[in-house]
Amino acid sequence: MKKNNSLLFAILLLCSFIPVPPAYDTNFVEISGYTDKRGITYNFVYMNRTGSGNRIKAKYFASRGEDGSSVSSRFMGWGKDMNVIAVTSAGYMDRYSVPVGLTIDNGRIVNSNLESFDGLIIVYATGGVVATNLDNADLTLQGGGITAGRKFDIRGSYRDRQDFIDWAESQEATVFQTHLLVYKNQLEIASNASTTPRERRFLAVGKDVNTGETCHVIVNSPESTSLYEGTRRVKDFLNEYKDMEVTFMINLDPGDQNVFFLFNRDGSVNNSIRGPLPITSAANLLAYYYQ
Amino acid sequence: MNHRFYKLAFIICSITFLLLGIYFIKVLKIDNIDSLANPLPKKCKSSGDYSFLSVVDTGNVKKTFPYDRFIKSANWWCNETVVSSLGYLDSIVPNKAQENEDAVILCLTDSLVSANWNNNNLDSLNALLIVAEKYLAFAETTPQRKFIFKTIANVWVGFVANRLSDLVKHDNKLKYTFKCRYIRAHCTQFGFSPDFGNTSVEKVIINFTEQNWHYLFIERYWYGTSTFFKVITIIPSILLSLLFFYGCICIFQKHYKK
Known part of the structure; x- marks a missing residue:
């Protein structure tokens, strides 16, 4: 009996020396802050997706579960086995907590209503995120019997719109619509957009100009600014201080569902960027995780 | 003089309550017994001539x-x-x-x-x-x-x-x-959700009922409003609170203090 206890103790002691693998690799996920020469502070999460071998992935949640569970419950059920880096509300929501604009979650239509927002974000099953400007009518798709090179004008052609929705359903695609603040490193936002001064938070996806690697950056600007001013400052910050050419940038601070949680690599909550509302307030969630 | 003052106060109060009543009736009027009419004919009468x-x-x-x-x-x-x-x-x-x-x-x-x-x-x-x-x-x-x-x-x-x-x-x-x-x-x-937003008052009520105090008072009120707005709302709030406590003290002294 005593011998068995000693053996058990030895095994436990041995286990305590086995290093636990970190939730994510900090070589590719940087949580930091920066104050520029004008005294403006930015808190950011810089995720080098290419550098990580595409192990940094995004997943979007907008539909209820098949058992009727809420979006936040679906996320929490999924996230308990994942190395979540950050989770944030992504698109806008209406007074009934339904995402605004065309929203399809893994092939399930949440909202077919095409809004006037110019940005259509596609989240791939591989974890990549791309955006298209609907005003340019140049979206191309692959798979599902779509002719190679066909350009979709979702706003202007009813046939293209219906074909796109049918494609998204058949391919179990995930898409949502939002304002495109920056596209191809150019400001797309009007200077008179949402002039209410408040803290701003954005998601920018782009390329490191030195290495050409794809990076996803969540930037929080705690100083109260208008949406235009906040966008311009953050774009300048990414261009000048992070050497990043911004492919697209979207708003992550849609007011009524201001939800954001950031996690350290040991899984504890990092409070350097945090949304004031509980996760249950979100009608849709965009999660970044390491796999 | 005293009698005239009470009469004037009574008239002002009556008018104020009357206006408030009319306003609430207007706000709370919800058209629940309405019905929908279909302007299209139910039967198809096609000539078959195209x-x-x-x-x-x-x-x-x-x-x-x-x-x-x-x-x-x-x-x-x-x-x-x-x-x-x-x-x-x-x-x-x-x-x-x-x-x-x-x-x-x-x-x-x-x-x-x-x-x-x-x-x-x-x-x-x-x-x-x-x-x-x-x-x-x-x-x-x-x-x-x-x-x-x-x-x-x-x-x-x-x-x-x-x-x-x-x-x-x-x-x-x-x-x-x-x-x-x-x-x-x-x-x-049908899978199409109209975008109904909330007015500022509706947002306050929703956050109040959901008890999002931090969001309501710190994020939106303290950080999200100008200094001028804070001054013109905090001073009257303090005065009203003082008035309330003063009223309570007066009532206590008048009725309960021996």
Whole structure:
């Protein structure tokens, strides 16, 4: 009996020396802050997706579960086995907590209503995120019997719109619509957009100009600014201080569902960027995780 | 002097309460007993004569399609007549099925909805939803015409949802009416959710009832408002609180202190 206890103790002691693998690799996920020469502070999460071998992935949640569970419950059920880096509300929501604009979650239509927002974000099953400007009518798709090179004008052609929705359903695609603040490193936002001064938070996806690697950056600007001013400052910050050419940038601070949680690599909550509302307030969630 | 003062105070209070009463009745009036009328006839009376479509030029279907004539004479709310019209069109413009479908889609969406339909009337919007429902059911049972009926129905429901959002933006009270809530629910059933926002007062009430105190008082009030706004709201609040406590002390002293 005593011998068995000693053996058990030895095994436990041995286990305590086995290093636990970190939730994510900090070589590719940087949580930091920066104050520029004008005294403006930015808190950011810089995720080098290419550098990580595409192990940094995004997943979007907008539909209820098949058992009727809420979006936040679906996320929490999924996230308990994942190395979540950050989770944030992504698109806008209406007074009934339904995402605004065309929203399809893994092939399930949440909202077919095409809004006037110019940005259509596609989240791939591989974890990549791309955006298209609907005003340019140049979206191309692959798979599902779509002719190679066909350009979709979702706003202007009813046939293209219906074909796109049918494609998204058949391919179990995930898409949502939002304002495109920056596209191809150019400001797309009007200077008179949402002039209410408040803290701003954005998601920018782009390329490191030195290495050409794809990076996803969540930037929080705690100083109260208008949406235009906040966008311009953050774009300048990414261009000048992070050497990043911004492919697209979207708003992550849609007011009524201001939800954001950031996690350290040991899984504890990092409070350097945090949304004031509980996760249950979100009608849709965009999660970044390491796999 | 004293008597005159009390009389004046009584008149002012009466008028204030009367106005407040009228205001609350106006605000709380919810149109719950309303009903919806369908302006479209229930029966299809098609002549079966689609010869007016013979003006279509095989070289350019979309440009030469008689849009107005089709809307007026083809009983478009009956799926059978739309199918017959398309069949006739396919016979006079052969091998261009997709172009023919696109012309009918354009006719029953842009031409019908933006030019020939009452967009401000909730009954008219609901009528489109009724026909859309028929079209969607027909699409499921008619694979060869599925695309056209599904597309037209989805465009209509999207149109109704967006139009409803616009109407609510112009008149916020509309969203509390029976008709509006019914049409919204109907659109949502089809997977199209109209974008009804909340006014600032509604947002405050929602966050208050959900007890989001940190968001309400720290994020939105303390960080989200100007210094001037804080000054003009905090000073009266302090004065009102002092007045309340002073009143409590006076009541206590008058009635309970021996």
